[in-house]
Structure formats: C-alpha cells, structure tokens
Amino acid sequence: MxxxxxxxxxxxxxxxxxxxxxxxxxxxxxxxxxxxxxxxxxxxxxxxxxxxxxxxxxxxxxxxxxxxxxxxxxxxxxxxxxxxxxxxxxxxxxxxxxxxxxxxxxxxxxxxxNQYGIMKGSVLNIVVISATVKRTPYANPFVILKCEMDSFVTTQVMYNSSPEWSQSFSTEIEHGMQDVVCTVMHYDPDGSHELIGVTHISMENLRDQEYKEIEFPIFLHKENEETAGSLKLGLQWIWxxxxxxxxxxxxxxxxxxxxxxxxxxxxxxxxxxxxxxxxx
Known part of the structure; x- marks a missing residue:
C-alpha cells in the first residue's frame, strides 16, 4: 500500500x-x-x-x-x-x-x-536456545537456570511445545566444578507453575573460550527414565x-x-x- x-x-x-x-x-x-x-x-x-x-x-x-x-x-x-x-x-x-x-x-x-585453581571472576556465558517438551495437551514453557549463587529466568512461550528463546545470560564462576541446574517449567497465569523437567550441565568438558551448542535431555523425576523432552543450550566458559x-x-x-x-x-x-x- x-x-x-x-x-x-x-x-x-x-x-x-x-x-x-x-x-x-x-x-x-x-x-x-x-x-x-x-x-x-x-x-x-x-x-x-x-x-x-x-x-x-x-x-x-x-x-x-x-x-x-x-x-x-x-x-x-x-x-x-x-x-x-x-x-x-x-x-x-x-x-x-x-x-x-x-x-x-x-x-x-x-x-x-582461587584455591580451586580457577581464575576468580571467570565467566560462564549461557544461551538458552530452544526446547522440546512432551507435556500435553499444551505447554507454556520457561526455563530457570541456577549456577552457584546466580539464577536466571527466561520469558515464557505460550502454547508451544517447541519453544525458541535465544536469550543470553552470564555469570561469574568461583569453583568451576558445580553443575548448572536447568529447570523447564510450565507457566500458569494463576501462579501454580508445574515442573516439566530438569537437567544438570557439567562444566568439566568446557574448554577456555570454546563455544558449544548442546542438546540435553530433561527428566521429570530422575535420569534413566523416559525423558520429558530436551533443552538446547549454548555454553562458553571464559577462564x-x-x-x-x-x-x-x-x-x-x-x-x-x-x-x-x-x-x-x-x-x-x-x-x-x-x-x-x-x-x-
């Protein structure tokens, strides 16, 4: 027009x-x-x-x-x-x-x-890229990340079982051995959010400044059971x-x-x- x-x-x-x-x-x-x-x-x-x-x-x-x-x-x-x-x-x-x-x-x-041989103030960059969830009939997923003393929360994606975020977070690392705990939740407007699945990300395989995109399975209760979906993250540890x-x-x-x-x-x-x- x-x-x-x-x-x-x-x-x-x-x-x-x-x-x-x-x-x-x-x-x-x-x-x-x-x-x-x-x-x-x-x-x-x-x-x-x-x-x-x-x-x-x-x-x-x-x-x-x-x-x-x-x-x-x-x-x-x-x-x-x-x-x-x-x-x-x-x-x-x-x-x-x-x-x-x-x-x-x-x-x-x-x-x-520090005493762990890790440079104090080194940084972990995390990009929450996407997820696939098996929750039915629909999901309003969002992700909570916890690493040492920091936590981050993505926005929620309404009515979508294959959400995409591409949201970035950075946190300082003190120990270098603690897992990153990633929790995928179902958002409910009344505040009664439900757990979809959890995964733990180890930093042991990350090399200085190398960026990796990895898809991790998420589990509702514990590993070795049927997965509740998957979570794709981009990870970079800046030593x-x-x-x-x-x-x-x-x-x-x-x-x-x-x-x-x-x-x-x-x-x-x-x-x-x-x-x-x-x-x-």
Whole structure:
C-alpha cells in the first residue's frame, strides 16, 4: 500500500517542480539535466539515476520533471528512514553488548586464582536456545537456570511445545566444578507453575573460550527414565576474562566504526539533497 504524502511534502514537490522548470528547459537534453543535478548540486550519480527516469522525447520533459520531483521527495524520505533504522539497530546492539560485557569487565578487574585453581571472576556465558517438551495437551514453557549463587529466568512461550528463546545470560564462576541446574517449567497465569523437567550441565568438558551448542535431555523425576523432552543450550566458559574482554572490545570498536561510516554516508547524502532543494 502506497503511503500518501503529507500536505507539506506535496507543497515541497510543487516548489521543486517549479524550480526545476526554471533551470531545465525543453532545449536541454535529459543527459545535461542529469549532469546539472549531479555536478552542480553534488548529488551522487546513483541517487540521480535512481530517481530520474530519462526520456528521449523533449515534449515529455515537464511530465518527467514532475515525476522526478515526486521521486526525489520519496528518495529523501527513504534516506531519512534508513538513517533512523541504522541508529535504532546500533542502539539495540549497543545495549546487548553492554549487558553482555559488564560481568566480564567486572571479572577483569577482580582477577585472582582461587584455591580451586580457577581464575576468580571467570565467566560462564549461557544461551538458552530452544526446547522440546512432551507435556500435553499444551505447554507454556520457561526455563530457570541456577549456577552457584546466580539464577536466571527466561520469558515464557505460550502454547508451544517447541519453544525458541535465544536469550543470553552470564555469570561469574568461583569453583568451576558445580553443575548448572536447568529447570523447564510450565507457566500458569494463576501462579501454580508445574515442573516439566530438569537437567544438570557439567562444566568439566568446557574448554577456555570454546563455544558449544548442546542438546540435553530433561527428566521429570530422575535420569534413566523416559525423558520429558530436551533443552538446547549454548555454553562458553571464559577462564581468562582479560583476553576475552579485550577481544570483545576490539570487535565492538569495529562495529562502531562501521556504523559511523554508514551513517556518515547517509548524512552526507541528506545534506546534499537539502542543499539541492535550498539553492535550486
């Protein structure tokens, strides 16, 4: 469905059309018109070509100029939208990055080796990816994670026996031998939540900074009985928080530089368009 222009945009289209008529007469070819827009007003050639439909019939120039005026304003609006979306996406990435790096930053500041031979302040990253539950007739599953002194809870997924989350959690590790207890629950709006199944995740097989995605069976009462479903997790144990913090910081700097480059190009294009409208 086409979005209608506002009264202000329609007025701007008419003004732009009138100004174009003053500068581009029937005697000027469309090729020269393109050169006029590209060179004199510093609009990128790709911008001009994307919004100016060229025609070999001079008698149609006024129609083409009117179409150009409309396309030009549409292009101007699209650049504004792209810039807003880029800034919004960057802000979302920044919030995710800050949330993920904070426990690692704190760990970096408090590094020491404890009596277990584990670097105090090392970090376990956990991603709750998805689950499959056998509960009938339906399930409203959510997951509770417990590791040493910390606990985390995912959101609940309503009426779904194959829920997906992709929710990340980080916790500092003191001992390095304690299991991560993962409990899958059925959410009931009245507060009477029911147990679906439990699994215990050992950290013994995790290597420093290696990321693994593993699907674990969940059991209602005890292992060796029929499973109640499965839980897929992404696990990463960061033994050396210093190196990991530095690598994340470098990656984020690259992401930030990329964002500034992309937004600068969009902002320069907007300035060129605005300048074109103002001085034409």
């Amino acid at each position: 086409e979005i209608q222009n506002t009264e202000e945009e329609e007025a701007l289209i008419n003004i732009l059309y009138e100004k174009l008529q003053e500068h581009i007469s029937d005697s000027i070819s469309f090729k020269k018109a393109r050169h006029f827009l590209h060179k004199k007003h510093n609009l990128s050639l790709s911008s001009v070509e994307s919004i100016f439909t060229f025609n070999n019939h001079p008698q149609d120039i006024h129609i083409s100029l009117e179409n150009f005026s409309r396309n030009f304003i549409g292009y101007f609006k699209s650049i504004n939208v792209k810039l807003a979306l880029a800034k919004e996406e960057y802000q979302e990435k920044k919030e995710v990055f800050n949330a993920g790096i904070e426990p690692i930053r704190l760990a970096k500041e408090n590094i020491e080796i 050396d928080a210093t190196k990991y913090y530095e690598s994340l910081s470098i990656k984020w700097k690259d992401e930030t530089d990329k964002f500034h480059t992309e937004t600068l190009l969009l902002e320069n294009e907007l300035k060129a368009i605005q300048n074109f409208i103002n001085v034409l």
